[in-house]
Amino acid sequence: MRARDIGVNKAGSPLLGRVVAAYGRHFEVETAHTIYSCVVRGKKKGVVCGDWVEMLPTTDGQGIIETILSRSSLFYRSELFREKLIAANVTQLIFVLAVVPTCNFELLDRCLIVAENQGIKSLIILNKIDLIGKDVQRQVVAQSLVFYRELGYPVLEISAEANAQLLVPFLGGQISLLAGQSGVGKSTLLNALIPVAQQATAEISDALDSGRHTTTHVRLFHLDTNSSIIDSPGFQEFGLQQLDEESLAWGFVEFRPFLKQCKFRNCRHVSEPGCRLLQAAQEGILNSRRLACYHKLMKCIKESLPGGR
Numbered sequence: 001m002r003a004r005d006i007g008v009n010k011a012g013s014p015l016l017g018r019v020v021a022a023y024g025r026h027f028e029v030e031t032a033h034t035i036y037s038c039v040v041r042g043k044k045k046g047v048v049c050g051d052w053v054e055m056l057p058t059t060d061g062q063g064i065i066e067t068i069l070s071r072s073s074l075f076y077r078s079e080l081f082r083e084k085l086i087a088a089n090v091t092q093l094i095f096v097l098a099v100v101p102t103c104n105f106e107l108l109d110r111c112l113i114v115a116e117n118q119g120i121k122s123l124i125i126l127n128k129i130d131l132i133g134k135d136v137q138r139q140v141v142a143q144s145l146v147f148y149r150e151l152g153y154p155v156l157e158i159s160a161e162a163n164a165q166l167l168v169p170f171l172g173g174q175i176s177l178l179a180g181q182s183g184v185g186k187s188t189l190l191n192a193l194i195p196v197a198q199q200a201t202a203e204i205s206d207a208l209d210s211g212r213h214t215t216t217h218v219r220l221f222h223l224d225t226n227s228s229i230i231d232s233p234g235f236q237e238f239g240l241q242q243l244d245e246e247s248l249a250w251g252f253v254e255f256r257p258f259l260k261q262c263k264f265r266n267c268r269h270v271s272e273p274g275c276r277l278l279q280a281a282q283e284g285i286l287n288s289r290r291l292a293c294y295h296k297l298m299k300c301i302k303e304s305l306p307g308g309r
């Protein structure tokens with residue numbers, strides 16, 4: 001859906017809009033002409049930034065979300081007793097890693113798995129490249145990322161403070177979700193690309209009196225009429241309770257050629273005889289860290305263990 005299609009203006013009929021910010025039970029919904037501050041009708045749950053909705057205006061600038069339209073994707077995490085919806089209708093995950101804090105590759109893997117299962121393409125960014133001093137450190141970080149490049153994920157090395165514009169060619173026509181650990185520079189990147197974002201973040205922090213200009217809510221910003229970026233708070237934990245074992249294995253792109261070749265159709269790729277995946281790992285065709293990650297995540301899902309890191 002494009003921006004110019006937003007809005008149905010018959011008197012009394014609901015307006016079509018997009019949720020551009022989610023603050024707990026309050027949402028900002030953007031229609032063709034204005035932004036409404038909305039709540040959700042009744043006890044309906046699950047409205048999320050990026051959703052297309054039908055809303056009824058009430059008093060000045062306020063409204064009620066009546067219906068959530070069907071989504072092309074839903075990016076969310078799920079721990080044992082808690083489901084955290086992050087963004088809807090995203091077409092591209094931009095996972096941001098940085099030279100500091102230390103890269104959390106398992107968090108990256110978890111997000112890639114969810115993206116793969118939602119049909120969302122992924123781009124990996126290594127930020128703060130300006131902090132890499134000598135060749136040794138650069139090589140260590142770069143080597144870790146070679147692996148993801150070989151899997152087919154684009155990897156971009158940037159400095160959000162110096163050359164954020166390198167990201168622009170990847171953004172056209174996309175609804176991109178910025179995700180990653182706290183402090184990797186997601187907001188710095190967003191502010192460099194969309195300067196009005198900075199003001200919005202500062203205003204929210206002031207309104208909440210949080211004193212820190214760190215992202216606390218999910219919010220969508222327009223880059224142009226066809227492209228937007230959604231900023232989300234950094235997370236340490238990212239549970240995958242929403243996935244079954246098959247979807248989990250599917251999320252590891254390099255496993256796919258082997259998945260149907262195991263001796264047993266219901267192979268879980270742990271210790272079964274004739275498991276093609278285990279064999280491929282022994283032969284060095286599959287990366288053992290990723291296989292170990294798969295086993296760990298499978299255990300978490302099966303035993304309903306907390307999200308982990």
Ligand SMILES: Nc1nc2c(ncn2[C@@H]2O[C@H](COP(=O)(O)OP(=O)(O)OP(=O)(O)O)[C@@H](O)[C@H]2O)c(=O)[nH]1
Pocket residue numbers: 127128129130131158159160161162181182183184185186187188189213214215216232233234235
């Ligand atoms: N040297 C350097 N520092 C950077 C760069 N990008 C961001 N930083 C710094 O890293 C710190 C964290 O940046 P943020 O943009 O707030 O990080 P974030 O990922 O949005 O963090 P949360 O809002 O907590 O999720 C800030 O002090 C930035 O100035 C960069 O390219 N180079």
Ligand SMILES: [Zn+2]
Pocket residue numbers: 262263267268269270272274275276277278
């Ligand atoms: Zn197997």
